[in-house]
Amino acid sequence: MGRPVKFIQAADIHLGSPLKTISEFSNLKHKLETANYTALKRLVNAAIEQQVDFVLFSGDIFDQEVRSVSANQFLSDQMGRLADKKIPVFIIHGNHDPLDQAKEYVRLPDNVTIFGHEEPEMAEILGDDGRPLARVIGQSYRNASESRKMYHGFVPPDDDVLNIGMLHTALNPVENKYVPCSLEELKSKQSIDYWALGHVHSPVIHHWEKPFIAFPGILQGRDVGETGLGGCFMVEAEKGCRPAISFIPTASIIWLNCKVSINDAVEIANLDDLADFLLQKGQELLDHGPGLRDDIPIADSYQPHIDGYVVRWEIVGRGKIHSDVLAGNEEEAALAVEDKLRQTLGKGQPFIWTEKVKINTEKNIPDLQDLLREDEVFRALNDIYTSMLLDKDSKEILNSLGNVWSPISDHEEARDDALKLDEDKCVELIERARNMVIERIIQGREQHENS
Amino acid sequence: MKIRRLHFNDFGIFRNQTLDGISGSLVVIAGPNRAGKTTFMTALRYLGFGFPRKTNGLPHFVNQYEVDADVEADEKKLFNIRLQGYGKPVLSPIKHSEHLVPAQLYNEMDGFTYRQLFTISLDELKQVPSGINNKEMQRLQVIMLGGGWGDALRLEGIRRQLGKEATDIGGKNGKIDVKLFKPHWQRLVNALEEKNEADRQMDDYYSKFEKLNILTKQTIPESQEELEVLKLNQYQLSLLREHMDRFDQMTALCKELLAADDGQITSCHPTVNKSYVEKLQVDWEKISREYRNLMDQFITKAGTQEVKKLQALLIKAGQDLEAAAKKISGWQVSLANLKDERENYLDLSNGLRQSLVELNTVWENKFDILDGMRVDDISEGILKEHLETYQQLLMEQKQIKIDFSQLESRQKIKEKELKEMPQSNKGLDKKIWMILIGSAAASMVAGFFNTFTAISIISVGIMGAILYFMQKNAVSADTKLTVRAITRELKECQEQIESLKIRSANLKREVESQESYLESVRADMHLPEDTLYKSLMDIYYRIKDAKRRYRQLLDLELRINNQENQLRLELFSAADGVRDLIQEEFNQEDVLEQAEDIFAMIEQLVNLLKLARQLDSVGEQMKQFQSEIENIQDANKGILSDNEGHQLTVLQQLNYLQVQLEKYSILKAKQDKYGEYYYGLQVALDTAQSREVLKAFNSDKYDDPWVISAFGFLRERFSSSVEVDMKLNDLNQMVRELEEKLEQLGKEQLTLENELSNLQSDTKLIQALNKIHEVKRCLEPLAEEYAVKRLAELMTNKLQQDLISNTESSLLSSAGNLLKRMTKGVYQQISTPEDISTVDFRLKNNQGGKGQEIEVLSRATKEQLFLSIRMSRIKEIKPALPVIFDDSFVNFDPAHITETITLINELTKTNQVFLLTCHPELIQMLEQQNNEIPIQFWGLENGKFYGPYQEGIKASTVLV
Known part of the structure; x- marks a missing residue:
């Protein structure tokens, strides 16, 4: 029995894919444009600081919809940093970066192992004594749509060391595009100790016992559909033991979809009142900070370092202001409020950048x-x-x-x-x-x- | 639920009006127009729900609406409903504790539905919802309104309006490229095109990247490799062409040397060359001439033929002669200095003699007396101090004499004053004692006679003694003080005189001591006894100066003697050293006088010495020459014949040597040339590049270095340089072409790299994505609005169908029965369409057939249909709620009215019915009807209620 292994589990970087918002403030613009790069850099920093044994990327490192040479070069540079520290990296390709198009992405250093798409491939991480500490099995997507039940082929040669399976799946047995499989099916693979999954963009641990099954989520949210704190998992695992999981936040920008009701806010009579009301909500948001998950602890040395929030405000509910001001002028009113919020909240530290204000208020119907x-x-x-x-x-x-x-x-x-x-x-x-x-x-x- | 009491405190026309004991069955309110019937009906409509603020149909109020009612719910339980202003109704139990909310009384029915269903007015049939065409309205109106589904009619309008609004936004199908979406679509198309362009840029990037890869990793390296080979060949031929001629010449020389020389001479290594021998010859001739000249000069100057002997003597004494010659100038200076010193000595002795005479005339020429004067032992300071002390002592002695004289005079004066002072009278005391004794005696005497007298006498005696004593003391006090002062002064004088005597004695001893010292000084300086002490200091200085000069004189004398002796010794020594050469002797005592002669002699000998030495030197050189020539001949025997050298003069030997060296140098030059070619070629070929191109010809065939032999093999491959040139030209051409090709490839590489550098930027991509995002961001609210309206349209349609369907399924059957009774069997049934969406309701009459379309019915029939459907609907609702008929039978014929009243009577079994009318005929018909349940009548006029009455006629009075 070898020593415990320490590794980072990440997925869905979508490198090169920018945040779907822009700011006229240049400092914010830069932060928004580089947030995805910052996240990967933070991951690599953590891997080096923690002297991990290896790093796993479970698919969608790239985004073929957003093919960027500079992003590829950045990935190569970051992998080079890990190579300098002799940290191996294992990658599978997902639906966004299927292997049949991977040739054009980038040339990565020798510490990076990319698993093929024909069949599951395996790599071993050796200890100082030359004996295997852990075994990583993975298989990439061939095309953007992958209907094969790949997990069937994940058969390690023995059960003596920690066996880790890397799969990019929606964990949906009826969805044929993203490696159909169910949670129960993965659980049934007892020869695998740890399923390092990718595809789902929010961190979720489906199964704590053997086999451990988890999605680390995206490193950095890119639009209002990817809210919450992005990051990766720091894992310490040993054969036969429940792995110790901590979350390393890598996102510098947090997306939020704030639905604000005016039902009880009787004092809102005009757009200034409405803007002030939202400013107050914004301040509450800053006071509260990024909502953290209770089920996955944040790594001690890696508390969130948030540059700012990108918020979509949705104003709902029924109030006098709907009939008096908003009805029929929703778009114009939204722009006015949006402008005030951006001017006021967009310059703080951390900043709140108003991605959009949506006014969906309704006529005041009693009872x-x-x-x-x-x-x-x-x-x-x-x-x-x-x-x-x-x-x-x-x-x-x-x-x-x-x-x-x-x-x-x-x-x-x-x-x-x-x-x-x-x-x-x-x-x-x-x-x-x-x-x-x-x-x-x-x-x-x-x-x-x-x- | 039934209303048992109503009170209007403030509601429209009503002020403080109460209707108490209201019947739970049929209640008829009779009143003319504008009496307050509609106000009454309105109050009932909103009683359980509160008055809305925005409804136009509400009556006015003075302060605020104020209405309350007692109502009877199930199980006869009473509740009070109170309405104030626009507030919600407040429900309170009456005489029981059950608490309900108003909605529970109304079967959780909303106010609108209640108003819609339970307030029956034929005016409703006149109201057409907007957005419905007339035909459809007519088809639906009666049925739906009768069923209380007024919404169903309005829904059609709402649906159409929503559809229109949605169509205005996004056309029929919500396609992105129509209507209000279109501008966004155009922006999105542009942004997508920009993204595609960025994608194509990426394709272009990777295409060029691959091209660059092929170029840098295949095409260019291959061409460079080919060029390397060509250049190697090119260099090979260039190397051959460059060294070919030299190689051929070297080969020729080699052959020539082998033929001309057996190798003996060229194998020698002469130690000299011809020019050196020529130089030797010239030098020999020159030195021979010089020797002869020197010999002639020497003989002339020496005046003798014994050259060798003299030469030897001179060289032997050479160093001494040269040393003496060098000293001549020094000796001449010493002689001059000696002369000056002698003159100084004379001046100094004269001055000293004069000083001695001045001190003491007997001391002239007695310089040695100074030796006895010990002035150096006498300290100048001490002498000076003694002299000053001596002078002070003399002055103090003089002063003491004066003081002593003065004190003696004063003493004598004071002694005289003391003698002259009066003596003191010591006998006076005896007088006191005598007085006392006398007094005592007299007292004793008197005591015998009289005690008192005795006491008085004694007292007087004592008193007298005292007085006497006091007076005597007062007279002698001044004298005593004066005596005492004189005595004290006298004593002081004596003390001072004594003191001066002591000091005088001390001074005398001190003076004597000083004089003793001064006397010793005078003796040390050998001064006569009459010499005054006060001149001692001056004499001391002069003797000291004389002694200093005397010492100088002695020193000068000693120095002159020493110099003379030294010079004399040196000159004599010099002259004595050359005695053998000049054959003359000098006296040591006289040498100073003969000094100039000695100097001249030495200089002449020195000149001769130089010649002797030159002769000696040249002779030595000639010997060395001969020796060197012999050495040369020995060292170069290889090029000389054995028997020739020794029989020749030096000059002949040198000539022979030159001839042989000439022959050697010619052959050697050829050999050197060969060597030069050989090693030059070797050096030229011994480079990395040359070795590289020649290694293909490497062989052990020859002993030469392999590069030379390889070159030879290479040379053998070509018959002539012309052939090499031709081949080289071909190669040059190929190299040039390949280099041009590589240059072109390099430019292509540079271009590709630049293009890649430009293409790798993702700025365009990010911009395009941002634009797409922005377009969608702007489009989304519009698309949502479209979607919401279309969905609302869909919902409206479904709702309408549901309502119609419900009406059809639940109401029309029972409503048909009611209508049959209401029309006395004229109309049998209400038929419904198979397709509910066609809303094609028909009435089937007793004639059979398809039935009549509703829009063609008479107004009264329509009203009957409406009423039958409504009553059918009302009957379905449990628990029963109060129903209000507002003159609903105006258009009915009497027969139909009678039948309708029957139906109403039936309804009153379950529901409380309020019938409002302004028609006395209707009241009359109601009374004439065989009513199972009694009717309650109320009259209403100008907002005031009258009643209740059992007879309708009483209520009808308000209608007259």
Whole structure:
């Protein structure tokens, strides 16, 4: 039995892919543009500081949608730093950087091992005495879509050392594009001690016992769909023992989707009030700091170092300001508030950069819940709303949404020439539609009663 | 639920009006127009829900709305509902503790639905929702309004409006390239094109990267390798061409040397060359001439033929002669100095003699007396100090004499004054004693007679003694003081005189001591006894100076003697040293006088010595010459014949040597030339590059270094230099072409590298992505608005269908029965369309057939249909709620009214019914009807209620 091994598990760097927001402030602009690079650099710093035995990248290091020479060169440089410290790196390619196109990416130093796509490949990490400390098995994507149940082939020669499997999967047995498999199927592979997964963009540990199964998430969120603190896992593992996992935050920018309700904010009468209200929320956000996960501890020496937040504010709820100011002027009002927030919060340290302000307030309908419960018409409407939610993937609903939307089942699918329509967005739109119908009916009734 | 009491404190036309004991079945409110019926109906409509702020149909108020009612719920439980202003209704239990909220009384029904269903007014049929065309409205209106589904009619308008709004945004299908989406689409297309361009740039980058790879790792290295080979060949031929002629010449020389010389002479190594021998010859002739000249001069100057003897003597004494000659100038200076010293001595002795005469005339020429004067032992300071002390002592002695004289005079004066002072009278004391004794005696005498007298006498005696004593003492005190002062002064004088005597004695001893010292000084300086002490100091200085000069004189005399002796010794020694050469002797005592002669003689001998030495030197050189020539001949025997040298003169020997050396040098030059060629070629070929090109011809065939032999092999491959030149030209041409090609490839590489440097920037890509993001960011709210409106349209449509479907399925059957009764069987059934969306309702009459379309029915029939559907709907709602009919039967014929009243009567079994009317005929018909349940009548006029009445006629009075 060898000593415990120490390694870093990371995935989904999407190097070269910029943050989907820009700032007119030059210092912010630079930070936003280089955040992804900063994250990888922090990872490499941690690997060197912690003198890890090796580093794992479980797919999507690159993003073939954003092919960048400078990003490739940066990766090569960073891998070179690890090479200088004699730290091996193991890489599999994912759906965003399938191996059939990998030839053009970059030439990496000799410490980097890239697993092929034909079949699972294996590498051993040797101790000072020349005996294996751990074994890494991985297989890359051949194309952007990979329907093979790869995990079947992950068969280590023996169970004497720590066996680590690297897989880029959505962990979805019915989704055929991203290595279909279920959590139970991975659990059933008892010859594997540790599943280092990639593809899911937020850190999640699915199984603590053998085999350990976890996604480290993305190093740095790039859009409002990738909220929270990005980073990687620092792992200390030994055969037969539960691994010690800590989270190393690498993200310098945190994306947040702040939904702010004006339901109880009766004092908001104009746009200045609304902006002040959001500024107050922004300050609360800064006071609260980045929300950390409870289930995965942050490594002691690597507390988050946040340069700033990129926030999408969504103003919802019902209030007087909707009818008085916002209704019909949502876009103009959003721009005005957005500008004030950027000017005020965008210059602090850490900064809050307002990516967008969305105004989705609604007409003030008294006792909406009562109406939905008591009024037969609204009850019927609510039944329709509920059935539409259940049937939101139906052609009828998708057609109603319009061709401008591109429905996606995975977080990474989207047409370039359309807007990304995920489940949450669909639910939001259906709910807003229901509320709009309610408003119109009430409006009709009022006109009827007043006539 | 039934309303049992109503109170209007402030509501529209009503002020403090109460309706108490309201019937739970049919309540008829009779009132003319503008009496307050509509206000009453409005109060009932909002009683359980509160008055809305924004509704136009509400009546006015004075302070605030104030209405309350007692209502009877299930199980006969009473509650009070109170409305104030726009507040929510407040429900309070009456005489029980059960708490409910108003909604529970109304079956959780919302206010709108209640108002919609339970307030029946035929005016409703006149209201057409906007957005519905007339035909459709007519088809739906009666049915849906009858069912209380007014929303269903409005939904059509809402649906159409939503559809229109959505279409305005994104057209029919929400395509990104239409309507309001279009400008965003255009920006997105541009941004996507920019991204594609960036992608193509990336493709271009990798294409060029691969091209550069091939260029730098294949094409250029291969061409460079080919060029290397060509250049090697080129260099090989260049090397051959460069050294070919020399190689050929070297080969020729080698052959020539082998033929001309057997190798004996060229194998020698002469120690001299011809020019050196020629120089020797010239030098020999020159030195021979010089020897002869010197010999002639020597004989002339020496005046003798015994050259060798004289030469030997001169050389022997050479060093002494030269030393003496060098000293001549020094001796001449010494002689002059000696003369000066002698003159100084004379001056110094004269001065000293004069000084001695001045001190003491008897001391003239007695310089030696100075030796006895011990002035050096006498300290100048001490002498000076003694003299000063001596003078002071003399002066003090003089002063003491004066003081002594004065003190003696004063003493005599004081003694005389003392003698003259009066003596003291010691007998006076006896007088006191006599007085006392006398007094005592008299007292004793008197005591015998009289004690008192005795005491008085004795007292007087004592008193007298005392007085006497006091007076006597007062007279002698002054005298005593004066005596005492004189005595003291006298004593002081005596003490001072004594003191002066002591001092005088001491001074005398001190003077004597000083004089003793001064006397010894005078003796030390051999001065006469009459010499005054006070001149001692001056004499001391002069003697001291004389002694100094005397010592100088003695020193000078000694020096002159020493110099004379030294000079004399040296001159004599010099003259004595050359005695053998000049055959003359000198007297030592006279040498100083003969000094100039000696000097001249020495200089002449020195000149002769020089010649002797030159002769000796030249002779020695001639011997060395001969020796060197012999050595040369010995060393170069290889080029000389054995028997020739020894029989020849020196000059002949030298000539012969020259001839042989000439022959040697000619042959040697050829050999050297060969060597030069050989080693030159070897050096030229012994470079890395040359070795590289010649290694292909390496062989052990010859003993030569391999590069030379390899070169020879290379040379053998070509018959002539012309052939080499031709081949070389071809190679040069090939090299030039290849170099041009490589230069071109280098430029291509540079261009590719520059292009790659430009292409590797991801600025364009980032910009394009940012634009895409920005476009989508702007597009998203619009797309959401489109989607929401389309979804709302879809929901509206579904809702409308649901409502129609519900009406059809749940109401129309029972409503058909009601209508049949209301129309006395004229209309049998309400038929529904197979496709609910067509809303094609029809009434089937007793004639059968397809039935009549609703829009063609008479107004009364439509109203009956409406009423039957509504009543059917109301009956379904449990628990029953109060129903309000607002003159709903205006257009009915009497038969239909009667039938309708029957139906209302049936309804009153479950529901409380309020019937508002301004028609007395209707009241009359109601009374005439065989009512199972009694009707309650109220009159209403100008906001005041009258009643309740059992008879309708009483209420009708307000209608007259």
